Amino acid sequence: MVFFCLFRFKMDQVLAKESSRDEEVPIDAKEASDDEQNPIEVSKDNKLCVNEEKLNRSLEVILSPSVRTKEIYKALTFIRTKVVEDVDGVKLLHKLGGCKSLVKVLSNNNEDILNITISILGNLCNHLIMNEDFREEITKNKVAGRLVSILRKTAKTSIQKRLCRFIGNLAQSHSIAKDLHSAGVSLAIVHVLNTTEDSEVQHMAIRALRWLWEVDKHHNDMLRNGVVMAVSIHLTSKDDLVLKAVLRTLVKVTQHYSIYTAEQITGKGTGYSEIVSKIDMPVVPVLICNLSYDPRARIELCKAGAVEAIIKLLEEGKTNSYLITGLCQMCRESMVRASLRLSATGFNTLLSLLSNKKSKHFYPEILDAITQFNYDQASLMKMVRCGLINVLVEKLSEYAKVHCCGHSEAVAAEAMGPLSPQSPASWAASPSPPPLSPTNQLASSQDYSPRCSTPNSDSSSSPIPSIERPDNLESPVGLDGCILEVLSRLTYQGIPMRALANRTTVTTFLDYLTGLPYPRYRNNFVKATRALTAIVMCKHYWNTILDDESVLDIHRRLCRVQHEDCWECKRLQETGLGILREIGLTAQSGLGEGEITYRLMGISSSSRITAALTIPHVIRQPNLLYILLYTHNALKVVMETLSTRIDEAVPSLHSLFATLAINNPQQSIQMCNSCEIGRIRKEGNVLFTLDDGSTVSANKESLSHSCPVFEAMFRGGFKESLQSSVRLSDISADCLSHLTKVLHEYCSCALPKDLSVLLEMISVSDRFLLPDLTVKVLSVVRDNALSHATANQIYDWGLNIGQQFEVSANLSEDVVKYMFTGDMLPSQRVSAVSRILESDNKDRFLEDLRLLIKSGIVAYTKTHRFPNYKS
Secondary structure (H helix, E strand, C coil): HHHHHHHHHHHHHHHHHHHCCCHHHHCCCCCCCCEEECCCCCHHHCCCCCCCHHHHHHHHHHHCCCHHHHHHHHHHHHHCCCCCCCCCHHHHHHHHHHHHHHHHHHCCCCHHHHHHHHHHHHHHHHHHCCCCCHHHHHCCCCCHHHHHHHHHCCCHHHHHHHHHHHHHHCCHHHHHHHHHHHHHHHHHHHHHHHCCCCCHHHHHHHHHHHHCCHHHHHHHHHHHHHHHHHHHHHHCCCCHCCCHHHHHHHHHHHHHCCCCCCHCCCCCCCHHHHHHHHHCCCCHHHHHHCCCHHHHHHHHHHCCCHHHHHHHHHHHHCHHHHHHHHHHHHCCHHHHHHHHHCCHHHHHHHHHHHHCCCHHHHHHHHHHHHHHCCCCHHHHHHHCCCCCHHHHHHHHHHHHHHHCCCCCCCCCCCHHHCCCCCCCCCCCCCCCCCCCCCCCCHHHHHCCCCCCCCCCCCCCCCCCCCECCCCCCCCCCHHHHHHHHHHHHHHCCCCCCHHHHHHHHHHHHHHHHCCCCCCCCCHHHHHHHHHEEEHHHCCHHHHHHHCHHHHHHHHHHHHHCCCCCCHHHHHHHHHHHHHHHHHHHHHCCCCCHHHHHHHHHCCCCHHHHEEEEEEEHCCCHHHHHHHHHHHHHHHHHHCCCCCCHHHHHHHCCCCCCCHHHCCCCCCCCCCCCCCCHHHHCCCEEEEEEECCCCEECCCCHHHHHCCCHHHHHHHHHCHHHHEEECCCCCCCCHHHHHHHHHHHHHCCCCCCCCHHHHHHHHHHHHHHCCCHHHHHHHHHHHHHHHCCCCCCHHHHHHHHHHHCCCCHCHHHHHCCCCCCCHCCHHHHHHHHHHHCCCCCCCHHHHHHHHHHHHHHHHHHHHHHCCCCCCC
16 A cells, blocks of 8 residues: 555655646647647757667566556656657657557556556647558558547546547548547547646647637537537636647637637627727737628627727827738728717728828728718718818829839821720629628738648538638729729719819829720720819819819820821810710819819919910800800900910910811812823923023923913014023022923822922912913812921911912911911921011911901801700
8 A cells, every 4th residue: 555655645746847847848840830839859868778688578568468557657758758758769669660569558548547548649640640550550550539538437637638638630631630620629628628727737738629610611610519609618717728729729610610610709798898808918909800801700709899909009109910901801891980980980990091101001001091981971071171182192002103114106096996895993892792702912921821722721611501712812903993993983972072172182083084994894994084073073173173274184194196197196185075065064064164263264374374264174154154164355365375385375275266167278289299290391492581690491382282371482482482591580490390390281289299389389380371270289288298297388388379369268267277277287287387477478467367256156156056055
């Protein structure tokens, strides 16, 4: 009896010593943390040399049925203290088949023997779990079933602790974890977890469950067994290691949630409150982020005060990626949105994140969260008061600078392909928030990992409905798409918001529209166009639009093409003209007329100029147009700005000509580029001597047959008929040479290329009584030679010489019409007008311009008595 007491005392001392050693702190083969450090580290100075012969004897002892319990325990103690603490010893033990021998000892009914055996196997597992032979041996000897059986039967705390630790280590092997699940290990551990008061057992049990959760196909079984509930109950634990294990396990569990996960996390009813109360712990924001993807969990988090807690931390400058993502996801619930609206600083904090450069990776998520308030007018208005519009416009401007580069050269229509592909950034708003939030750029960020992919996971169908959130879900909503969605929604509120209509907002929209790749992002282009149109045509913003010269900006950026024969320029022009037509509805209303008239009659010169330049772009109603132009002197102001703001005055007059339907006088004519007619010449028998002494040879018969003047000269009995050399004055050699060619047989290719010679031919052909030729040459001058580069020269000739001839009396007027209606680039039109204004005929040009407009508006008023102004 005394011997047995001494033996028992000795074993209790050893077991107590083992319980206090670091080896009882678990180590996962795949992860380590501050509370899970390797317990088997031995310094080089203390490294032990294992005696192979003695180890063999010890293994023989533990397997011998005739050996006393004391000897078996002594052999196991030797293995525990002298072998498994040394890496070489572990390898030797495995080599000698020690694992198989130890597994057999698990059948021993002695609790002390069983306790130390499980401890040894647990440490072996730390070293050998990645060893294929070790795993095969564990599987072959059906260790999983034995462990589960022992766990169900034993009530001893130390054995439960070591068993859970051993199971957790084994579960790091996917194949062994499956065997453990098949043996019903989760239910057994849950039973232990629900009945034990020992914190170390709780720690080991929760850790084991975390590793067992790695097998995807058994998630539903674990949920049915109440694993999440059993773990969540310990959120109230005062033990730091247990609490950390609980939180880490819940993070793992919530990576893939089912409809039962949110319910079980409630625990005894305070689960979510406990989570929120521990939000300062590093792992809790990750847990909240994961839970925010579950609709039920979002509601519970909101009830537990998560919104207020997150806002408080963000206000303190703690830019936690998981909290930001969690808050954004939670905004999908109406309860959360109401909570933010009622919060004194909720919206300010949310918008401050958009202004914080450190949060730029989260902009898409934050903007997506803001779109959830699209149908909550009260919240939208509160955000507007907090500066929502300015923040959105700033972000859209930043986006346009980076992604909207525009086009620097002409784009052919055939190169654009279909005009209506689906935009990758398109998104149709829904009255109710979607069930899941798309992830965004954060999915690829190294700093963003609220949900980790699970290696070696199985997938299978299950009776429990569940939703798996993919790690790299590409968002269908781009940053610009979210901004446009909110801004578009604001335009429908019917409440004036001055920030929507200021020049910065309009300019940002124009930057975006002119630079957005089309048709790739057609949907966003349409969305931006509609938003801008809704803003500028709103009567509440008319004063701002007028004073900020937004109409001129729209015309300048959209309607003035930059390249000839460019499909992209024409598309933008059509867009701009459509927007201006909509603005015209407001401009032609009583309010619009009153505001324009007020500015035209005001004392501010800049306001008068702005109003006058705006009128031709938006006013089409005949009587109103006449009143504004003449009664209120808008036309006079525009004419004056030709010398101060010609870049705006010329496009304004161009728009006026288009409204008045003053057409380009040019007609399409066919020009011969080359033929043999110009090279055919008859033998010359008369030589013309000119004023400068130059001579031109010609054929008398050909000239006499084609021209009555030459016919009279050579056949009328005058002295020239007998002369071989005839003197001609007031004609150049080039002109006479080309005249003799076209008299023989007319072709446009025989006409001079030099414009001055061509103009001279008009007066010469009239002088030589060649009316048909005069008309033809005049037609070539007007319909072919007239361009933005030659307009000033032809206009000068028309005034100084052309008006002397009846056939060309209106040439100068046609030039003015052409300059404001001809097909040319806006920059070319301005240059053409500028050259005439710099000439001596400036005053006459301005007078011709006034007369043309006056006659045009009279005709326009008669023609458009009952116009459809919207069309």
